[in-house]
Amino acid sequence: xxxxxxxxxxxxxxxxxxxxxxxxxxxxxxxxxxxxxxxxxxxxxxxxxxxxxxxxxxxxxxxxxxxxxxxxxxxxxxxxxxxxxxxxxxxxxxxxxxxxxxxxxxxxxxxxxxxxxxxxxxxxxxxxxxxxxxxxxxxxxxxxxxxxxxxxxxxxxxxxxxxxxxxxxxxxxxxxxxxxxxxxxxxxxxxxxxxxxxxxxxxxxxxxxxxxxxxxxxxxxxxxxxxxxxxxxxxxxxxxxxxxxxxxxxxxxxxxxxxxxxxxxxxxxxxxxxxxxxxxxxxxxxxxxxxxx
Amino acid sequence: xxxxxxxxxxxxxxxxxxxxxxxxxxxxxxxxxxxxxxxxxxxxxxxxxxxxxxxxxxxxxxxxxxxxxxxxxxxxxxxxxxxxxxxxxxxxxxxxxxxxxxxxxxxxxxxxxxxxxxxxxxxxxxxxxxxxxxxxxxxxxxxxxxxxxxxxxxxxxxxxx
Numbered sequence: 001x002x003x004x005x006x007x008x009x010x011x012x013x014x015x016x017x018x019x020x021x022x023x024x025x026x027x028x029x030x031x032x033x034x035x036x037x038x039x040x041x042x043x044x045x046x047x048x049x050x051x052x053x054x055x056x057x058x059x060x061x062x063x064x065x066x067x068x069x070x071x072x073x074x075x076x077x078x079x080x081x082x083x084x085x086x087x088x089x090x091x092x093x094x095x096x097x098x099x100x101x102x103x104x105x106x107x108x109x110x111x112x113x114x115x116x117x118x119x120x121x122x123x124x125x126x127x128x129x130x131x132x133x134x135x136x137x138x139x140x141x142x143x144x145x146x147x148x149x150x151x152x153x154x155x156x157x158x159x160x161x162x163x164x165x166x167x168x169x170x171x172x173x174x175x176x177x178x179x180x181x182x183x184x185x186x187x188x189x190x191x192x193x194x195x196x197x198x199x200x201x202x203x204x205x206x207x208x209x210x211x212x213x214x215x216x217x218x219x220x221x222x223x224x225x226x227x228x229x230x231x232x233x234x235x236x237x238x239x240x241x242x243x244x245x246x247x248x249x250x251x252x253x254x255x256x257x258x259x260x261x262x263x264x265x266x267x268x269x270x271x272x273x274x275x276x277x278x279x280x281x282x283x284x285x286x287x288x289x290x291x292x293x
Numbered sequence: 294x295x296x297x298x299x300x301x302x303x304x305x306x307x308x309x310x311x312x313x314x315x316x317x318x319x320x321x322x323x324x325x326x327x328x329x330x331x332x333x334x335x336x337x338x339x340x341x342x343x344x345x346x347x348x349x350x351x352x353x354x355x356x357x358x359x360x361x362x363x364x365x366x367x368x369x370x371x372x373x374x375x376x377x378x379x380x381x382x383x384x385x386x387x388x389x390x391x392x393x394x395x396x397x398x399x400x401x402x403x404x405x406x407x408x409x410x411x412x413x414x415x416x417x418x419x420x421x422x423x424x425x426x427x428x429x430x431x432x433x434x435x436x437x438x439x440x441x442x443x444x445x446x447x448x449x450x451x452x453x454x
């Protein structure tokens with residue numbers, strides 16, 4: 001359980017990271033918190049020739065909040081975002097989801113960008129990114145591009161990032177409507193363990209209480225965080241009564257093809273994901289009405 | 294393969310030694326600095342036995358390479374004792390409550406709960422359980438560990454009054 005040999009370089013700036021990546025032709029990996037990469041290397045499921053340490057690159061750290069969005073630089077620690085009072089005020093669903101990410105010890109090292117690029121199917125940050133269709137900014141010597149969450153995740157543990165690209169920040173949009181509410185639920189073996197299934201919902205209501213916009217996403221039970229647009233369409237314009245939610249959810253199980261493993265079989269994950277969507281939707285509805293904090 | 298000079302502070306003392314890039318911080322502490330109080334359990338970030346305080350925050354020392362700790366400040370379980378070398382109130386409470394059987398998880402448990410008491414001197418039971426959520430113990434069923442932390446919190450509070 002020791003990593004294979006590798007070379008180590010410490011980058012001082014984003015330009016240096018991009019240069020190192022371009023010179024290494026896919027043989028180098030960036031290391032930030034290392035909370036996913038180091039175990040993968042210990043188990044020799046990852047064997048990069050070179051590690052590029054980006055922990056000293058200050059331009060990749062920090063949180064910026066505007067009226068329209070919460071921007072988090074890629075190398076910002078998960079614990080810093082979780083502890084931020086401003087993030088909790090502007091985007092409480094992200095704070096809520098972050099409290100389920102690993103444990104105190106791993107959140108103190110793990111970064112927001114690291115979680116996104118590792119694209120674990122159970123990852124809470126990826127789930128929220130997909131829910132809100134966050135925008136990921138990536139850099140390389142070829143320039144900069146912005147990738148929407150809808151096009152960012154390719155399959156389990158794989159993104160659409162090219163080998164020479166470095167994620168620099170993620171921008172989570174804030175919904176401006178007053179009657180907006182969110183819900184987030186997950187099920188795991190122990191508190192803070194990997195989610196067997198997770199679900200998040202965000203919606204806003206008009207003055208008559210009808211659903212004006214809605215986003216629902218499932219994680220853990222799918223290879224990548226997955227929007228369930230059919231259910232969203234069914235609930236648009238409705239009052240989101242318990243009956244309407246129940247009817248709209250009937251088709252969810254057949255949309256999912258969960259992986260089975262030692263922790264849970266596919267049927268269990270399918271059923272749990274469905275229950276969690278229901279809970280997330282009801283929490284979102286109550287928050288939008290102002291009856292749940 | 295690259296080899297690097299690692300200069301860091303551990304429990305207040307400065308060290309400078311060489312480490313292969315792939316050497317984890319926990320192996321560096323144990324095998325190079327001979328600080329064997331920190332235990333190695335799973336080596337992939339699941340058990341928490343290797344927890345240390347890194348720049349003031351608990352982390353897992355098996356999930357960081359020693360070279361990445363260059364220039365940083367580390368506190369291990371050896372650094373928790375009182376200045377005169379006696380057990381800290383927390384360590385003493387672990388002793389009093391039989392908060393260990395085999396003792397393998399104990400360094401990690403002490404680091405996690407030491408940090409908890411620093412940040413939150415009067416934690417609730419659920420806050421204690423949350424703080425040790427990333428530390429596995431296969432002997433105690435966690436009950437005595439929770440009781441030890443509760444006793445330590447009370448002792449520290451009584452001594453301050």
